[in-house]
Amino acid sequence: MSDELSCMLVKNFLRSSWSCCIKPVVEKLTNWKTKNTGRPVSLFKFKNNQRVNSTFEGNRFFLRSSVEYSNPQLTVEEVQGVVAARLLEVCGNYFHEKGLGDPDAVDVAEICEKLRKPPHGRIIAFLLNTDDIEPDRYSMNPLKRSLVESGQSAYPAATVRTDNLKVDEQFIAKYDGALITRGEAEFIATILADSNGSYLDFADSVKYAQLENLSGMFGIDLSLPAMRMPLETLQFETKAGLLHHIISETHKDFNAxxxxxxxxxxxxxxxxxxxxxxxxxxxxxxxxxxxGKLHFNGSGTKLETVSVKYKPTRLYPNGIDPEDISLADANDRFIVTGQKLANYSFVETPSSPQFFLYALGSPENAALWHGVGAFAATQLLQSYSSARAACREGRLVKRLQEYDVRPETPMQLNLSSDYMWFHPVHRNIDASIGTVANLSDLARMGMKIEHLPRFK
Incomplete structure (x- = not known):
């Protein structure tokens, strides 16, 4: 069964994505400047609930995918993103070494064999997981009731503690078979009982265990290494670190x-x-x-203060019940001086930078988005690419070269919305992978990645 699934996916991927993705990536690799090694990249996996760190040389071509901390269970969309990243990684490495030519049956067999093994080659697919997201942003976390009751629904996932969290039985009863299964809920409860208190470690333990199980089913090693941004990175940086520098630079004066x-x-x-x-x-x-609001001094040249107000806010519904909208329950107000941001210290002023800024610190050379225009916001890609252009032109964040950062815009790749996987019955992309009885139903939906050259 696993051989059939992987071969089905490879054949479809080569057919649908050859000219619009695989060839452009291989051509990019051909011109890749390996002498510009960049900084070493530290990534991790979880194995048996334990974090295992690894370091990669900076001259690799890093392909970014992601999973969400807003739900511990793997969704259909997340699994497709991981599968897509591995398909592109292996196909890109294979044809980079072999040379471009019309794929044949021998190529398919060799690619399928390589997919069974851990990532190896110039391209390294990895997961960049956003750790400042709310722990139930999309109303699909089976711990949702206890997240609200423990007062942590508006916390960033990085600071959520698992001590008072438990599986919400009402959630399971309502969404069994559509967003999650009872078996998955029981597994989540087991991991939760053995957790070290960190919600992030708990969520990663669940996801990596599921990925390991799915690897055997798909015949593809799906345990991609990961990194957390921005909060874990900021937490372990000094004031002289890259993300600290980015925050300081973008708040130094009105023009910035x-x-x-x-x-x-x-x-x-x-x-x-x-x-x-x-x-x-x-x-x-x-x-x-x-x-919030930014307040400048009388001459309008210097950021004087930032006023911040937190208020109870409805977030997003899940894909099954549009009336079931998650809540970030918060109530506070305070002021931060501009100097605290212009001379930034995360220890003194914890904060969550916008994605287009902290993404400058990601090692990615290519980014894999999901359903741009349908499921992903085009505006996010525009700000992301505009920031890179502004840095190249010396208008935004200066001195990035001191951090071995080259602000070239990574290749922008997109999982075509026409090929997005969804639950075969309920047709939602946020269904847990356990709710899909037959994985071949997903594989038959195909896989297409397209290059988005307009974002550069």
Missing amino acids: VKQAYDCMRRSITKRTTLLTVPHSKLGYGSKRAAR
């Missing part, structure tokens, strides 16, 4: 803030978009629940 606003295509007039969202001393860090 305006350049960042321009990347987001936001007007500087109202100044209500926070480039980094300060956390409340009460633990809140939800970007959705935070409201």
Whole structure:
């Protein structure tokens, strides 16, 4: 069965994505400058509930995918993203070494064999997992009731503790077979009981255990290494670290803030978009629940203060019940001085920077998005690519070369929305992988990745 699934996926992927993705990636690799090694990249996996770290040389071509901390169970969408990343990684490495030519049956067999093994080659697929997200952003976390009751629904996932969390039986009863299965809920409860208190470690333990199980079913090693950003990175950096530098640079004066606003295509007039969202001393860090405003000095040249207000905020519904909207329950207000951000220290002022800024610290040379225009916001890609262009032109964050960062825009790749996997019955992409009785139903939906050259 596993051989059939992997071969089915490889054949379909080669057919659908050859000219629009595989060839452009291989051509990019051909011109890749291996002398510019960049900084070493530290990644991790979880094995038997234990974190295992590894380091990769900076001259690899890093392909970024992701999974979510807003739910411990793996969803159909997440699994497709991991499978897609491995398909592209192996196909890219294979044809880079062999040379481009029309794929044949021998190529398919060799690619399938390589997929069974851990990542190896110039391209390294990895997961960049956002650790400042709310732990139940999309109303699909089976721990949702206890997250609210413990007062942690508006915390960033990185600071959530598992001590008072438990599986919500009402959630399981309502969504059994559509968002999650009872078997998955029982497994989650088992991992939760043995957790070390860290919600992130708990979620990763669940996901990596599921990925290991799925690897055998698909005939593809799906245990991609991962990194957490931005909070774990900020936590372990010193004030001289890269993300600290990015936050300081973008708050140093009015022009720096305006350049960042321009990347987001936001007007500087109202100044209500926070480039980094300060956390409340009460633990809140939800970007959705935070409201704020930037205040400049009388001459309008220097950031004087940032006012922040947290309020109870509805987040997003899941794909089954549009009325079941998750909540970030927060209530606080405070002021942060501009100097705290212009001379930034995460220890003194914990905060969550916007994605387009902290993504500058990701090692990615290619980014795999999911359903741009249908499931992913085009504006996010625009701000992401605009920030890179502004850095190249010396308008946004300066001195990146001191951190071995080259602000070239990574290749932008997209899982075509026409080929997105969904639950065969309920047709939702946020269904847990355990709710799909036959994985071949997903494999038959195909897989297409397309290059988005307009974002550069």
